Amino acid sequence: MSRYFTDEHEWIDVEGEIATVGITDYAQEQLGDIVFVELPAEGTTFEKGDDAAVVESVKAASDVYAPISGEVVEANGALEDEPALVNSDAEEDGWFFKLRIADTSELEGLMTEAAYKKFVASL
Amino acid sequence: MSGTQDATHFEDLPLEALPLDAWHRAKGARMVGFAGYHMPIQYEGIMAEHSWTREHAGLFDVSHMGQLTFSGEGVDAALEHILPSDIKGLKPFRQRYSMLLNEEGGILDDLMVSRLGDNAFDGAAIYMVVNGATKYDDIGWMIDYLPDDVVMNHMADQALLALQGPEAGEALAALIPETADMVFMQSGPFVWRGIPLWISRSGYTGEDGFEISIPADDVTLLADALCALPQVKPIGLGARNSLRLEAGLPLYGHDLSPAVSTIGADLGFAIQKRRREEGGFIGHARVMKELADGPGARRVGLTIEGRLPAREGATIHVGNTQVGEVTSGGFAPSVGAPIAMGWVSLPHSAEGTALEIEVRGKRIVAVVAPMPFVPHRYRRKA
Numbered sequence: 001m002s003r004y005f006t007d008e009h010e011w012i013d014v015e016g017e018i019a020t021v022g023i024t025d026y027a028q029e030q031l032g033d034i035v036f037v038e039l040p041a042e043g044t045t046f047e048k049g050d051d052a053a054v055v056e057s058v059k060a061a062s063d064v065y066a067p068i069s070g071e072v073v074e075a076n077g078a079l080e081d082e083p084a085l086v087n088s089d090a091e092e093d094g095w096f097f098k099l100r101i102a103d104t105s106e107l108e109g110l111m112t113e114a115a116y117k118k119f120v121a122s123l
Numbered sequence: 124m125s126g127t128q129d130a131t132h133f134e135d136l137p138l139e140a141l142p143l144d145a146w147h148r149a150k151g152a153r154m155v156g157f158a159g160y161h162m163p164i165q166y167e168g169i170m171a172e173h174s175w176t177r178e179h180a181g182l183f184d185v186s187h188m189g190q191l192t193f194s195g196e197g198v199d200a201a202l203e204h205i206l207p208s209d210i211k212g213l214k215p216f217r218q219r220y221s222m223l224l225n226e227e228g229g230i231l232d233d234l235m236v237s238r239l240g241d242n243a244f245d246g247a248a249i250y251m252v253v254n255g256a257t258k259y260d261d262i263g264w265m266i267d268y269l270p271d272d273v274v275m276n277h278m279a280d281q282a283l284l285a286l287q288g289p290e291a292g293e294a295l296a297a298l299i300p301e302t303a304d305m306v307f308m309q310s311g312p313f314v315w316r317g318i319p320l321w322i323s324r325s326g327y328t329g330e331d332g333f334e335i336s337i338p339a340d341d342v343t344l345l346a347d348a349l350c351a352l353p354q355v356k357p358i359g360l361g362a363r364n365s366l367r368l369e370a371g372l373p374l375y376g377h378d379l380s381p382a383v384s385t386i387g388a389d390l391g392f393a394i395q396k397r398r399r400e401e402g403g404f405i406g407h408a409r410v411m412k413e414l415a416d417g418p419g420a421r422r423v424g425l426t427i428e429g430r431l432p433a434r435e436g437a438t439i440h441v442g443n444t445q446v447g448e449v450t451s452g453g454f455a456p457s458v459g460a461p462i463a464m465g466w467v468s469l470p471h472s473a474e475g476t477a478l479e480i481e482v483r484g485k486r487i488v489a490v491v492a493p494m495p496f497v498p499h500r501y502r503r504k505a
Contacts, residue, residue, distance in 0.1 A: 032165060032168055032169055032170075032361070033168055033169055033170040033454075035430065035432065035454035035461075036430045036431055036432060036454070036461075038431065038483075054483065056431070056432050056454070058169040058170060058173075058361060058365060058453060058454050058456070059164070059169065059361055059453075060434075061432070061434065080430075083430070
């Protein structure tokens with residue numbers, strides 16, 4: 001399994017044709033206390049860059065974009081009952097949705113963990 | 124200074140630093156631009172700070188607000204021309220909520236006004252605290268409408284702290300024992316370590332608490348002394364907003380604006396009987412008309428079904444008709460659910476009315492609810 005990152009502070013785990021998407025620990029820290037996550041329905045298809053989910057923190061609502069194109073095969077139902085999972089475990093149990101990858105070549109433009117760390121340090 | 128500026132003119136100007144700027148940063152605050160200043164939005168997190176204030180005592184830096192004094196011949200009569208509240212009947216060391224109205228009765232700002240004793244702020248008669256984002260507009264407006272005999276002084280070198288929460292009383296008494304006897308909306312001069320303070324027992328959270336005016340040069344000393352107490356932690360603007368929303372208190376520039384009126388805003392309590400009957404203040408005609416005929420729309424509280432927050436700007440509907448707009452909204456930590464404040468046309472504004480709010484193309488159910496959402500816990504006279 002390989003993990004990729006975007007400059008919109010999302011992480012993407014790729015296993016076969018399925019990509020699991022979430023927001024990074026840096027992102028949840030910036031957003032603050034998360035009180036609601038609006039997730040896409042199964043079967044929804046996204047082009048890379050589409051609005052895919054919305055994170056509501058105490059402060060504001062923030063969009064989460066589809067980091068690659070694909071079809072939603074599962075959304076993380078645990079976030080409905082416990083949106084604060086995104087704060088406590090952003091990069092594991094706080095995942096948002098899983099996509100069936102439409103075009104693996106889109107992964108090439110994403111960052112490695114090392115590159116993402118460097119990117120965050122530069123902010 | 125012109126009376127025609129609006130809050131947006133700050134966007135063109137560099138942000139200024141408050142007297143406690145370095146103190147906030149040292150405490151780990153995340154700073155944002157607000158009302159023309161760098162201000163702390165949060166320290167450890169909005170939810171934790173909100174809960175701390177409801178359970179203990181929170182220290183808020185509100186030094187961006189405008190602190191003004193008024194003195195001179197005929198000051199009471201002059202202020203009664205620009206404020207709809209009873210100033211002549213305001214006793215020494217008492218404070219009152221009031222507002223500035225324009226000729227059409229629209230709200231230019233909301234404010235606190237109190238009568239000083241003889242030995243505070245160079246012997247001035249009246250002390251006023253106005254909103255930070257509107258203070259220069261307010262000053263311009265008042266210069267135009269106050270007679271030459273009245274002297275208005277903007278105390279730009281005075282800081283303002285708010286200490287709020289159920290343990291605020293015991294915390295402040297640890298430093299200044301004489302404050303223990305104060306009751307809600309009482310104010311007075313105090314001295315701490317030789318520093319002159321003007322303290323009122325009031326605030327913007329619905330909790331017991333104080334607002335403390337202190338020379339800017341001395342404010343770090345007081346902030347440190349308060350935060351050294353076990354009851355007190357610094358609290359940012361984020362929690363200040365969620366606390367005041369739960370308390371049902373309007374935020375100027377959001378829930379109140381020149382487009383809305385006192386009666387519609389449910390702030391008629393600020394206009395005492397004598398002032399309603401006698402008039403003689405700017406905006407009186409609108410007040411009397413709306414008292415007789417009812418306002419076109421009302422500021423109401425809204426409880427929201429589900430967990431999706433409705434925020435400022437979301438439209439409120441009954442079927443296909445838009446009947447209002449959300450002016451403040453978000454997750455309410457002490458309620459454990461989203462709540463909102465909004466303006467709704469009169470026929471749909473009765474408590475218990477079911478409405479729909481549109482959020483990102485979806486309709487969520489909201490019900491007009493009494494405010495406050497969390498009961499006030501002011502320290503009133505026994």
